[in-house]
Amino acid sequence: MPYLSKIRINPCRPGALRLLGNPYKMHGAVQAGFPDTVDERVLWRLDADDPHRPHLLVLTERSRPDWSHLAEQAGWPTADGEHFHVRDYTPLLQRLAAGQEYAFRLKANPVQNTKHPDKLTSVQEARAKAAEQSGSRIRGFRIGHRTAKAQLGWLLKRCQNPAIGFDIPTVAPEPAPAPGLDLPHDTSPAPAVALTERDTVRYRKKNNGTQLTLSTATFEGRLRVTDPEALRRTLLGGLGPSKAYGCGLLTLAPLDPEQAHG
Template identity: 50%
Template sequence: MTYLSRIRINPLRAESRKLLSNPRAMHGAVMGAIPGDQTKERTLWRLDADNPHRPHLFALTQSKPDWTHVIEHAGWPNAEGDHAAVRDYAPLLGQIATGREFAFRLTASPVQNTNSPRTPTPTQTAHLEANADRKLVRGFRLGHRTAAAQLDWFLTRTERWGFAVPVSRTDPAAPGLEQRKSPATHLDAPDKSEAANDGREANAPREVRITGRHRHSFQKNGKGPHVTFHSAIFEGRLCVTDPEAFTARLLEGIGPSKAYGCGLLTLAPIPGRED
């Protein structure tokens, strides 16, 4: 079984402020909801703080979780309402089929691997110097920092993840007016065959946007080395092209830093459309 949970967080409580500011602390709270052997549990989570007064924690777990500790220390334990909604994930997985479209949200950590970082850290410099006489040196994982690079990372990987991001839908030009072409960027160019089949410009923009970008830095284990990574929030519309690969990404996550709130792809019906 797999379960998707949504938990309300009270940002004014001391424990909440700790969880909201430290992905490692939030990871610990999520794992604390798992009964049994946590080391055997594949868990994904994401913090949605669009409304800073009412942030929500989303979590995907294999076991049915118990969020009592989070509600008591970081929620509204005595207030009315649904403090933690836990739903069976199977009905959604049953809707995955080729050609099915969904609205989506994903917080991910776009990265690249390189053997020659532009501004290496002292640790990276020492590693490069120690392995200077070797032809093959294990590359460093570096986070993409610009929105353009992060969007490019996303769009160039959707095929392997089992979905495509459709071309943006635009209204035709008014009578007597020539329709202007969208500005071309290397980020928006889809596959030529897809463009031909779609009947639109090959450089047309896609139905995705970055709605948030963050840099995270905290100490591992509270007193160990600093962990630093960049994340981006992607929102838009997708079309399933490979149900098996897509289902795997839903269950296993996308990209690195999954323990720190990245990788959980959530879906919703497209407003105004009946499937």
């Protein structure tokens, strides 16, 4: 049975600060929510719409977790209210039907594979040097998209693949400006998605380890179900790379009236 969890994080706690700035440590805290080693995909995402009250979302495919350790180390363990909740995800998955539309949010790591990057990281330089010394062929390097246009293009290209189970409809353009203002106006429909946040996180797996870089993009918009079974696989399996480090979790919500008529 799949479960979606939501955990309250207190950003003023030292334990929370160690997790919020390091996706590797947050990954470890998420894995600690299970008494045994899990052999399933575990997706998580940090939502910080209110930076003073961030929430951690975790989706598990079969295992029901316990987040008491996070409430004690990085939450409000003695305060009133529900510090975390774990809900059965099955009803949402069963409701999916072709043609339905939902609001969505996705935090992803948009990347491209290239054999000739503009600049190599220290890890990539070491890999290229090792390949050169051994005489083996250098495989392509995974490079993060750096511009908002490229990151949005990455998502729209992924949506062309029927295997993900959804597409992003287009919406009518905004009304034309008042006459006489002489402002440019695009009359072509646009995809119903916006890039709402971009971030670059630099972290280390060990205190003196190599510094790693993770570029993320958060998308919000409207999607249309094209293949319910394929979308279920996407929701449970995630979208894009770096899933262990807080990327790939796609969540759905009912459309508000303004979105529904957009």
